[in-house]
Amino acid sequence: DIQMTQSPSSQSASVGDRVTITCRASQTINRYLNWYQQAPGKAPRLLIKAASSLQSGVPSRFSGSGSGTDFTLTISSLQPEDFATYYCQQSYSTPHTFGQGTKLEIK
Amino acid sequence: QVQLQQSGPGLVKPSQTLSLTCAISGDSVSSNSAAWNWIRQSPSRGLEWLGKTYYGSNWHSDYAVSVKSRITIKADTSKNQFFLQLKSVTPEDTAVYYCAREDVDWSDLSHWGQGTLVTVSS
Numbered sequence: 001d002i003q004m005t006q007s008p009s010s011q012s013a014s015v016g017d018r019v020t021i022t023c024r025a026s027q028t029i030n031r032y033l034n035w036y037q038q039a040p041g042k043a044p045r046l047l048i049k050a051a052s053s054l055q056s057g058v059p060s061r062f063s064g065s066g067s068g069t070d071f072t073l074t075i076s077s078l079q080p081e082d083f084a085t086y087y088c089q090q091s092y093s094t095p096h097t098f099g100q101g102t103k104l105e106i107k
Numbered sequence: 108q109v110q111l112q113q114s115g116p117g118l119v120k121p122s123q124t125l126s127l128t129c130a131i132s133g134d135s136v137s138s139n140s141a142a143w144n145w146i147r148q149s150p151s152r153g154l155e156w157l158g159k160t161y162y163g164s165n166w167h168s169d170y171a172v173s174v175k176s177r178i179t180i181k182a183d184t185s186k187n188q189f190f191l192q193l194k195s196v197t198p199e200d201t202a203v204y205y206c207a208r209e210d211v212d213w214s215d216l217s218h219w220g221q222g223t224l225v226t227v228s229s
Contacts, residue, residue, distance in 0.1 A: 001172075034215040043205055043222050044154070049215035087154060091214030095171045098154040 002026050002090050006099035012107040013078055021073045021102045023066075023088035032092035033071045035064055038101075039084045047086075048073065078104070109133040111206050111220040118226050119200075125193040125227075129206030129220050136182045136189055137162045142209040143189045144216060145180055149202035159209060160189055196227045 003026035013019050023033065031051040036044035046055045048064040051071055061076040075082055083106050088099040115127035129143070136143060142161035148154050158170035160180045170178050179192040193200060206220040 032213060034213070036216070043219035044216070045219070046215055046217050049210075049217075050213045053213075055215075055217070089154075089216070091209075094169050095156045096214060097156065100153050 001095055002029065002093060002097055004088055004090055004097050004099040006086075006088055006102050008102060009100065010103040010105060012105045014107045015078055015080060017078045019075045019078055019104065021086055021088075023071045023073070023099050025069045025071075025090055025092075028068045029090045029092035031067050032090055033064075033066065034089045034091055035062075035073045036087045036089065037082075037084050038087065044087060109208055109218045111208065111218055113204075113206055113220040113223050115223055115225075117224055118228065119196055120229050121197055121227055122195055125196050125200065125204075125225055126190065127204055127206070127223055127225070128188055128190045130186070130188040131208075132187075134208065136187050137184055139163060140211050142211060142214075143180070143182065144207045144209050145191045146205045146207055146216075147200075147202040148205070148222075151199075152202070155202075157191070157193075161209075161211070198227045201225065201227045 005024045033051045035048040038044045047058050052064045063074050083104050085101045085103045087101050110132045112130045119125045142159045144159040145157040158180045160168045177194045182189045203222045203224050205222050207216040208218040210217050
């Protein structure tokens with residue numbers, strides 16, 4: 001199985017901050033990397049697919065980059081509704097494994 | 108607009124079978140551009156992909172090795188839904204279970220059900 005490692009596991013930030021979350025795959029996955037946001041008690045929500053393609057309806061402050069094994073999710077200016085947990089997922093080969101999550105908390 | 112509505116019991120006894128259904132609206136379970144997944148989430152395992160079913164000239168299923176001997180995911184075309192059966196459950200199967208639609212282009216999970224907390228306990 002492909003292992004996905006996110007960093008950091010948690011981060012404190014303030015409204016308006018720029019935040020970057022990284023995700024590393026244990027082997028190359030080309031651009032088969034997706035990012036999800038999960039609010040407490042809710043299902044995950046797709047933010048970005050194919051490493052950098054913004055899902056319809058997702059604010060443009062979210063962006064993704066990377067290919068191969070190293071990927072990043074950037075939130076350009078944190079809004080109150082962005083404090084949640086973020087997961088990366090590889091969809092290159094089954095099982096489509098997830099990272100362990102990055103929890104964004106209010107500073 | 109695709110919506111997924113989950114149903115099924117929230118409490119299952121050890122050694123019994125966990126059964127959940129995911130009803131689809133706004134899409135077809137037989138669509139050639141989608142696959143239909145089950146994922147679970149627990150504090151100990153995080154988000155864990157369990158398996159999927161999809162139609163491509165005939166029906167296919169793909170399962171995680173960790174549950175392959177116990178799991179069945181199938182479509183019910185007459186009701187436009189798909190279901191999960193997990194046999195011989197133990198307390199370690201306690202989790203929130205989600206169904207999700209996978210877009211076949213990049214295999215992203217674009218739509219999710221609301222989640223069902225299933226507790227395995229006597």
